[in-house]
Amino acid sequence: MDDHVISTNKIPRLLGHENYIKWKVLFEAAVNYNDTELWASIKYGPYVPSDAPNANQVLERQMKRRDDKALSMLKLGLSWEILTSVNHHTNAKAMYDAVVEMFKGNVELRDIKKDILKQQLDCFKFKEGERLKFVLQWFIAIVNEIRTTDLQISNFELNKKLLSSMTGEWYTASKFIKEKVNFPNFNLDDVISFLQAAEHEIIKNNIIKEERPSFWYPML
Incomplete structure:
Protein backbone atom coordinates (compact mmCIF):
# COMPACT_ATOMS: atom_id res chain seq x y z
CA MET A 1 0.00 0.00 0.00
CA GLY A 105 -10.00 31.10 23.04
CA ASN A 106 -8.47 34.54 22.91
CA VAL A 107 -5.33 35.57 24.77
CA GLU A 108 -7.19 37.29 27.60
CA LEU A 109 -9.37 34.26 28.33
CA ARG A 110 -6.35 31.94 28.22
CA ASP A 111 -4.52 34.14 30.73
CA ILE A 112 -7.53 34.17 33.05
CA LYS A 113 -7.76 30.37 32.85
CA LYS A 114 -4.04 30.01 33.67
CA ASP A 115 -4.40 32.32 36.69
CA ILE A 116 -7.34 30.31 38.00
CA LEU A 117 -5.54 27.00 37.51
CA LYS A 118 -2.40 28.30 39.20
CA GLN A 119 -4.51 29.45 42.15
CA GLN A 120 -6.25 26.08 42.35
CA LEU A 121 -2.89 24.32 42.37
CA ASP A 122 -1.51 26.67 45.05
CA CYS A 123 -4.59 26.08 47.23
CA PHE A 124 -4.57 22.32 46.81
CA LYS A 125 -4.22 20.53 50.15
CA PHE A 126 -5.18 17.22 51.74
CA LYS A 127 -7.56 17.17 54.68
CA GLU A 128 -7.11 14.84 57.60
CA GLY A 129 -8.72 11.47 56.96
CA GLU A 130 -9.61 12.00 53.30
CA ARG A 131 -9.38 9.02 50.96
CA LEU A 132 -6.43 9.21 48.61
CA LYS A 133 -8.42 8.36 45.48
CA PHE A 134 -10.77 11.29 45.93
CA VAL A 135 -8.03 13.84 46.55
CA LEU A 136 -5.96 12.54 43.64
CA GLN A 137 -8.97 12.94 41.34
CA TRP A 138 -8.97 16.63 42.13
CA PHE A 139 -5.20 17.01 41.80
CA ILE A 140 -5.05 15.11 38.49
CA ALA A 141 -7.96 17.13 37.14
CA ILE A 142 -6.06 20.36 37.88
CA VAL A 143 -2.88 18.98 36.30
CA ASN A 144 -4.71 17.81 33.18
CA GLU A 145 -6.27 21.24 32.75
CA ILE A 146 -2.86 22.88 33.21
CA ARG A 147 -1.48 20.70 30.45
CA THR A 148 -4.06 22.09 28.05
CA THR A 149 -2.41 25.51 28.48
CA ASP A 150 1.11 26.84 27.98
CA LEU A 151 1.58 27.16 31.75
CA GLN A 152 4.98 25.61 32.43
CA ILE A 153 5.09 23.52 35.63
CA SER A 154 7.64 20.71 35.77
CA ASN A 155 6.96 17.17 36.98
CA PHE A 156 9.34 17.84 39.86
CA GLU A 157 7.32 20.88 40.97
CA LEU A 158 4.04 18.96 40.72
CA ASN A 159 5.46 16.05 42.71
CA LYS A 160 6.76 18.36 45.44
CA LYS A 161 3.41 20.15 45.58
CA LEU A 162 1.49 16.90 45.93
CA LEU A 163 3.73 15.53 48.68
CA SER A 164 3.92 18.81 50.58
CA SER A 165 0.12 18.92 50.62
CA MET A 166 -0.20 15.62 52.51
CA THR A 167 -1.45 15.50 56.09
CA GLY A 168 0.48 14.11 59.05
CA GLU A 169 -0.73 10.55 58.55
CA TRP A 170 1.14 10.54 55.23
CA TYR A 171 4.39 11.95 56.64
CA THR A 172 6.36 8.69 56.56
CA ALA A 173 5.23 7.77 53.05
CA SER A 174 5.96 11.25 51.73
CA LYS A 175 9.40 11.33 53.35
CA PHE A 176 10.23 7.91 51.90
CA ILE A 177 9.36 9.07 48.36
CA LYS A 178 11.23 12.39 48.59
CA GLU A 179 14.37 10.68 49.89
CA LYS A 180 14.62 8.26 47.00
CA VAL A 181 17.75 8.97 44.95
CA ASN A 182 15.91 9.30 41.64
CA PHE A 183 13.01 11.36 43.03
CA PRO A 184 13.92 14.42 40.87
CA ASN A 185 13.34 12.26 37.79
CA PHE A 186 9.99 10.82 38.89
CA ASN A 187 6.91 11.62 36.86
CA LEU A 188 3.59 12.19 38.58
CA ASP A 189 2.44 8.61 37.93
CA ASP A 190 5.46 7.28 39.86
CA VAL A 191 4.60 9.33 42.94
CA ILE A 192 0.93 8.36 42.75
CA SER A 193 1.88 4.68 42.54
CA PHE A 194 4.00 4.96 45.71
CA LEU A 195 1.18 6.73 47.54
CA GLN A 196 -1.37 4.12 46.49
CA ALA A 197 0.95 1.36 47.69
CA ALA A 198 1.31 3.08 51.08
CA GLU A 199 -2.41 3.73 51.52
CA HIS A 200 -3.25 0.22 52.73
CA GLU A 201 -1.05 0.59 55.82
CA ILE A 202 -2.44 4.05 56.54
CA ILE A 203 -6.02 2.82 56.30
CA LYS A 204 -5.27 0.14 58.92
CA ASN A 205 -4.19 2.81 61.39
CA ASN A 206 -6.67 5.58 60.63
CA ILE A 207 -10.36 6.17 60.06
CA ILE A 208 -10.55 7.25 56.45
CA LYS A 209 -13.63 8.93 55.01
CA GLU A 210 -15.31 7.37 52.00
CA GLU A 211 -17.21 10.41 50.76
CA ARG A 212 -15.99 12.92 48.23
CA PRO A 213 -13.82 15.65 49.75
CA SER A 214 -15.61 18.77 50.90
CA PHE A 215 -13.21 20.90 48.87
CA TRP A 216 -14.05 19.27 45.54
CA TYR A 217 -14.15 21.97 42.86
CA PRO A 218 -15.54 21.69 39.33
CA MET A 219 -12.94 22.40 36.68
CA LEU A 220 -13.15 25.15 34.10
Missing part, protein backbone atom coordinates in the same frame (compact mmCIF):
# COMPACT_ATOMS: atom_id res chain seq x y z
CA ASP A 2 1.27 3.50 -0.90
CA ASP A 3 2.50 5.27 2.24
CA HIS A 4 0.87 8.46 0.99
CA VAL A 5 -2.63 7.01 0.65
CA ILE A 6 -4.60 8.41 3.54
CA SER A 7 -7.06 6.10 5.25
CA THR A 8 -10.03 8.24 6.24
CA ASN A 9 -10.90 5.97 9.15
CA LYS A 10 -7.47 6.68 10.74
CA ILE A 11 -7.81 10.47 10.76
CA PRO A 12 -8.60 11.59 14.33
CA ARG A 13 -11.93 13.38 14.53
CA LEU A 14 -12.38 16.60 16.49
CA LEU A 15 -15.71 16.40 18.30
CA GLY A 16 -15.49 19.24 20.81
CA HIS A 17 -13.65 20.76 23.76
CA GLU A 18 -13.37 17.41 25.52
CA ASN A 19 -11.04 15.89 22.92
CA TYR A 20 -9.40 19.01 21.43
CA ILE A 21 -5.93 18.50 22.96
CA LYS A 22 -5.81 14.81 22.05
CA TRP A 23 -7.06 15.57 18.53
CA LYS A 24 -4.48 18.33 17.99
CA VAL A 25 -1.58 16.02 18.88
CA LEU A 26 -2.85 13.00 16.94
CA PHE A 27 -3.92 15.01 13.90
CA GLU A 28 -0.46 16.52 13.52
CA ALA A 29 1.07 13.06 13.91
CA ALA A 30 -1.27 11.59 11.28
CA VAL A 31 -0.51 14.34 8.77
CA ASN A 32 3.25 14.12 9.34
CA TYR A 33 3.13 10.34 8.99
CA ASN A 34 1.52 10.61 5.58
CA ASP A 35 3.55 13.53 4.26
CA THR A 36 5.59 16.08 6.20
CA GLU A 37 4.98 18.62 3.47
CA LEU A 38 1.23 18.33 4.05
CA TRP A 39 1.81 19.57 7.58
CA ALA A 40 3.97 22.39 6.22
CA SER A 41 1.01 23.52 4.10
CA ILE A 42 -1.17 23.61 7.20
CA LYS A 43 1.33 25.17 9.56
CA TYR A 44 3.19 27.66 7.39
CA GLY A 45 0.68 28.70 4.82
CA PRO A 46 -1.13 27.86 1.61
CA TYR A 47 0.29 27.44 -1.84
CA VAL A 48 0.62 30.80 -3.61
CA PRO A 49 0.94 30.60 -7.42
CA SER A 50 4.08 32.16 -8.78
CA ASP A 51 3.73 35.02 -11.24
CA ALA A 52 7.24 34.46 -12.58
CA PRO A 53 7.21 33.86 -16.37
CA ASN A 54 9.53 30.86 -16.11
CA ALA A 55 7.87 29.17 -13.12
CA ASN A 56 8.14 25.39 -12.97
CA GLN A 57 4.61 24.39 -13.92
CA VAL A 58 5.02 20.79 -12.72
CA LEU A 59 6.20 21.95 -9.30
CA GLU A 60 3.38 24.49 -9.14
CA ARG A 61 0.77 21.79 -9.76
CA GLN A 62 2.36 19.52 -7.14
CA MET A 63 2.25 22.27 -4.54
CA LYS A 64 -1.37 23.07 -5.38
CA ARG A 65 -2.38 19.40 -5.09
CA ARG A 66 -0.58 19.15 -1.76
CA ASP A 67 -2.39 22.18 -0.39
CA ASP A 68 -5.75 20.83 -1.59
CA LYS A 69 -4.98 17.46 -0.03
CA ALA A 70 -4.08 19.07 3.31
CA LEU A 71 -7.38 20.99 3.28
CA SER A 72 -9.33 17.81 2.51
CA MET A 73 -7.60 15.90 5.29
CA LEU A 74 -8.42 18.66 7.76
CA LYS A 75 -12.09 18.64 6.72
CA LEU A 76 -12.23 14.88 7.25
CA GLY A 77 -10.84 15.40 10.77
CA LEU A 78 -13.64 17.71 11.89
CA SER A 79 -17.14 16.91 13.05
CA TRP A 80 -19.90 18.31 10.85
CA GLU A 81 -20.84 20.93 13.45
CA ILE A 82 -17.28 22.26 13.65
CA LEU A 83 -16.70 22.05 9.90
CA THR A 84 -19.75 24.18 9.14
CA SER A 85 -18.27 26.91 11.34
CA VAL A 86 -14.95 27.06 9.46
CA ASN A 87 -15.83 25.78 6.00
CA HIS A 88 -15.68 29.27 4.49
CA HIS A 89 -11.87 29.11 4.70
CA THR A 90 -10.35 28.06 1.39
CA ASN A 91 -6.91 26.84 2.48
CA ALA A 92 -5.70 24.45 5.15
CA LYS A 93 -3.76 26.96 7.23
CA ALA A 94 -6.65 29.41 7.51
CA MET A 95 -9.07 26.63 8.48
CA TYR A 96 -6.68 25.04 10.98
CA ASP A 97 -5.92 28.41 12.60
CA ALA A 98 -9.66 29.07 12.92
CA VAL A 99 -10.19 25.72 14.65
CA VAL A 100 -7.32 26.36 17.07
CA GLU A 101 -8.66 29.81 17.90
CA MET A 102 -12.15 28.39 18.39
CA PHE A 103 -10.98 25.95 21.05
CA LYS A 104 -8.12 27.83 22.69
Whole structure:
Protein backbone atom coordinates (compact mmCIF):
# COMPACT_ATOMS: atom_id res chain seq x y z
CA MET A 1 0.00 0.00 0.00
CA ASP A 2 1.27 3.50 -0.90
CA ASP A 3 2.50 5.27 2.24
CA HIS A 4 0.87 8.46 0.99
CA VAL A 5 -2.63 7.01 0.65
CA ILE A 6 -4.60 8.41 3.54
CA SER A 7 -7.06 6.10 5.25
CA THR A 8 -10.03 8.24 6.24
CA ASN A 9 -10.90 5.97 9.15
CA LYS A 10 -7.47 6.68 10.74
CA ILE A 11 -7.81 10.47 10.76
CA PRO A 12 -8.60 11.59 14.33
CA ARG A 13 -11.93 13.38 14.53
CA LEU A 14 -12.38 16.60 16.49
CA LEU A 15 -15.71 16.40 18.30
CA GLY A 16 -15.49 19.24 20.81
CA HIS A 17 -13.65 20.76 23.76
CA GLU A 18 -13.37 17.41 25.52
CA ASN A 19 -11.04 15.89 22.92
CA TYR A 20 -9.40 19.01 21.43
CA ILE A 21 -5.93 18.50 22.96
CA LYS A 22 -5.81 14.81 22.05
CA TRP A 23 -7.06 15.57 18.53
CA LYS A 24 -4.48 18.33 17.99
CA VAL A 25 -1.58 16.02 18.88
CA LEU A 26 -2.85 13.00 16.94
CA PHE A 27 -3.92 15.01 13.90
CA GLU A 28 -0.46 16.52 13.52
CA ALA A 29 1.07 13.06 13.91
CA ALA A 30 -1.27 11.59 11.28
CA VAL A 31 -0.51 14.34 8.77
CA ASN A 32 3.25 14.12 9.34
CA TYR A 33 3.13 10.34 8.99
CA ASN A 34 1.52 10.61 5.58
CA ASP A 35 3.55 13.53 4.26
CA THR A 36 5.59 16.08 6.20
CA GLU A 37 4.98 18.62 3.47
CA LEU A 38 1.23 18.33 4.05
CA TRP A 39 1.81 19.57 7.58
CA ALA A 40 3.97 22.39 6.22
CA SER A 41 1.01 23.52 4.10
CA ILE A 42 -1.17 23.61 7.20
CA LYS A 43 1.33 25.17 9.56
CA TYR A 44 3.19 27.66 7.39
CA GLY A 45 0.68 28.70 4.82
CA PRO A 46 -1.13 27.86 1.61
CA TYR A 47 0.29 27.44 -1.84
CA VAL A 48 0.62 30.80 -3.61
CA PRO A 49 0.94 30.60 -7.42
CA SER A 50 4.08 32.16 -8.78
CA ASP A 51 3.73 35.02 -11.24
CA ALA A 52 7.24 34.46 -12.58
CA PRO A 53 7.21 33.86 -16.37
CA ASN A 54 9.53 30.86 -16.11
CA ALA A 55 7.87 29.17 -13.12
CA ASN A 56 8.14 25.39 -12.97
CA GLN A 57 4.61 24.39 -13.92
CA VAL A 58 5.02 20.79 -12.72
CA LEU A 59 6.20 21.95 -9.30
CA GLU A 60 3.38 24.49 -9.14
CA ARG A 61 0.77 21.79 -9.76
CA GLN A 62 2.36 19.52 -7.14
CA MET A 63 2.25 22.27 -4.54
CA LYS A 64 -1.37 23.07 -5.38
CA ARG A 65 -2.38 19.40 -5.09
CA ARG A 66 -0.58 19.15 -1.76
CA ASP A 67 -2.39 22.18 -0.39
CA ASP A 68 -5.75 20.83 -1.59
CA LYS A 69 -4.98 17.46 -0.03
CA ALA A 70 -4.08 19.07 3.31
CA LEU A 71 -7.38 20.99 3.28
CA SER A 72 -9.33 17.81 2.51
CA MET A 73 -7.60 15.90 5.29
CA LEU A 74 -8.42 18.66 7.76
CA LYS A 75 -12.09 18.64 6.72
CA LEU A 76 -12.23 14.88 7.25
CA GLY A 77 -10.84 15.40 10.77
CA LEU A 78 -13.64 17.71 11.89
CA SER A 79 -17.14 16.91 13.05
CA TRP A 80 -19.90 18.31 10.85
CA GLU A 81 -20.84 20.93 13.45
CA ILE A 82 -17.28 22.26 13.65
CA LEU A 83 -16.70 22.05 9.90
CA THR A 84 -19.75 24.18 9.14
CA SER A 85 -18.27 26.91 11.34
CA VAL A 86 -14.95 27.06 9.46
CA ASN A 87 -15.83 25.78 6.00
CA HIS A 88 -15.68 29.27 4.49
CA HIS A 89 -11.87 29.11 4.70
CA THR A 90 -10.35 28.06 1.39
CA ASN A 91 -6.91 26.84 2.48
CA ALA A 92 -5.70 24.45 5.15
CA LYS A 93 -3.76 26.96 7.23
CA ALA A 94 -6.65 29.41 7.51
CA MET A 95 -9.07 26.63 8.48
CA TYR A 96 -6.68 25.04 10.98
CA ASP A 97 -5.92 28.41 12.60
CA ALA A 98 -9.66 29.07 12.92
CA VAL A 99 -10.19 25.72 14.65
CA VAL A 100 -7.32 26.36 17.07
CA GLU A 101 -8.66 29.81 17.90
CA MET A 102 -12.15 28.39 18.39
CA PHE A 103 -10.98 25.95 21.05
CA LYS A 104 -8.12 27.83 22.69
CA GLY A 105 -10.00 31.10 23.04
CA ASN A 106 -8.47 34.54 22.91
CA VAL A 107 -5.33 35.57 24.77
CA GLU A 108 -7.19 37.29 27.60
CA LEU A 109 -9.37 34.26 28.33
CA ARG A 110 -6.35 31.94 28.22
CA ASP A 111 -4.52 34.14 30.73
CA ILE A 112 -7.53 34.17 33.05
CA LYS A 113 -7.76 30.37 32.85
CA LYS A 114 -4.04 30.01 33.67
CA ASP A 115 -4.40 32.32 36.69
CA ILE A 116 -7.34 30.31 38.00
CA LEU A 117 -5.54 27.00 37.51
CA LYS A 118 -2.40 28.30 39.20
CA GLN A 119 -4.51 29.45 42.15
CA GLN A 120 -6.25 26.08 42.35
CA LEU A 121 -2.89 24.32 42.37
CA ASP A 122 -1.51 26.67 45.05
CA CYS A 123 -4.59 26.08 47.23
CA PHE A 124 -4.57 22.32 46.81
CA LYS A 125 -4.22 20.53 50.15
CA PHE A 126 -5.18 17.22 51.74
CA LYS A 127 -7.56 17.17 54.68
CA GLU A 128 -7.11 14.84 57.60
CA GLY A 129 -8.72 11.47 56.96
CA GLU A 130 -9.61 12.00 53.30
CA ARG A 131 -9.38 9.02 50.96
CA LEU A 132 -6.43 9.21 48.61
CA LYS A 133 -8.42 8.36 45.48
CA PHE A 134 -10.77 11.29 45.93
CA VAL A 135 -8.03 13.84 46.55
CA LEU A 136 -5.96 12.54 43.64
CA GLN A 137 -8.97 12.94 41.34
CA TRP A 138 -8.97 16.63 42.13
CA PHE A 139 -5.20 17.01 41.80
CA ILE A 140 -5.05 15.11 38.49
CA ALA A 141 -7.96 17.13 37.14
CA ILE A 142 -6.06 20.36 37.88
CA VAL A 143 -2.88 18.98 36.30
CA ASN A 144 -4.71 17.81 33.18
CA GLU A 145 -6.27 21.24 32.75
CA ILE A 146 -2.86 22.88 33.21
CA ARG A 147 -1.48 20.70 30.45
CA THR A 148 -4.06 22.09 28.05
CA THR A 149 -2.41 25.51 28.48
CA ASP A 150 1.11 26.84 27.98
CA LEU A 151 1.58 27.16 31.75
CA GLN A 152 4.98 25.61 32.43
CA ILE A 153 5.09 23.52 35.63
CA SER A 154 7.64 20.71 35.77
CA ASN A 155 6.96 17.17 36.98
CA PHE A 156 9.34 17.84 39.86
CA GLU A 157 7.32 20.88 40.97
CA LEU A 158 4.04 18.96 40.72
CA ASN A 159 5.46 16.05 42.71
CA LYS A 160 6.76 18.36 45.44
CA LYS A 161 3.41 20.15 45.58
CA LEU A 162 1.49 16.90 45.93
CA LEU A 163 3.73 15.53 48.68
CA SER A 164 3.92 18.81 50.58
CA SER A 165 0.12 18.92 50.62
CA MET A 166 -0.20 15.62 52.51
CA THR A 167 -1.45 15.50 56.09
CA GLY A 168 0.48 14.11 59.05
CA GLU A 169 -0.73 10.55 58.55
CA TRP A 170 1.14 10.54 55.23
CA TYR A 171 4.39 11.95 56.64
CA THR A 172 6.36 8.69 56.56
CA ALA A 173 5.23 7.77 53.05
CA SER A 174 5.96 11.25 51.73
CA LYS A 175 9.40 11.33 53.35
CA PHE A 176 10.23 7.91 51.90
CA ILE A 177 9.36 9.07 48.36
CA LYS A 178 11.23 12.39 48.59
CA GLU A 179 14.37 10.68 49.89
CA LYS A 180 14.62 8.26 47.00
CA VAL A 181 17.75 8.97 44.95
CA ASN A 182 15.91 9.30 41.64
CA PHE A 183 13.01 11.36 43.03
CA PRO A 184 13.92 14.42 40.87
CA ASN A 185 13.34 12.26 37.79
CA PHE A 186 9.99 10.82 38.89
CA ASN A 187 6.91 11.62 36.86
CA LEU A 188 3.59 12.19 38.58
CA ASP A 189 2.44 8.61 37.93
CA ASP A 190 5.46 7.28 39.86
CA VAL A 191 4.60 9.33 42.94
CA ILE A 192 0.93 8.36 42.75
CA SER A 193 1.88 4.68 42.54
CA PHE A 194 4.00 4.96 45.71
CA LEU A 195 1.18 6.73 47.54
CA GLN A 196 -1.37 4.12 46.49
CA ALA A 197 0.95 1.36 47.69
CA ALA A 198 1.31 3.08 51.08
CA GLU A 199 -2.41 3.73 51.52
CA HIS A 200 -3.25 0.22 52.73
CA GLU A 201 -1.05 0.59 55.82
CA ILE A 202 -2.44 4.05 56.54
CA ILE A 203 -6.02 2.82 56.30
CA LYS A 204 -5.27 0.14 58.92
CA ASN A 205 -4.19 2.81 61.39
CA ASN A 206 -6.67 5.58 60.63
CA ILE A 207 -10.36 6.17 60.06
CA ILE A 208 -10.55 7.25 56.45
CA LYS A 209 -13.63 8.93 55.01
CA GLU A 210 -15.31 7.37 52.00
CA GLU A 211 -17.21 10.41 50.76
CA ARG A 212 -15.99 12.92 48.23
CA PRO A 213 -13.82 15.65 49.75
CA SER A 214 -15.61 18.77 50.90
CA PHE A 215 -13.21 20.90 48.87
CA TRP A 216 -14.05 19.27 45.54
CA TYR A 217 -14.15 21.97 42.86
CA PRO A 218 -15.54 21.69 39.33
CA MET A 219 -12.94 22.40 36.68
CA LEU A 220 -13.15 25.15 34.10
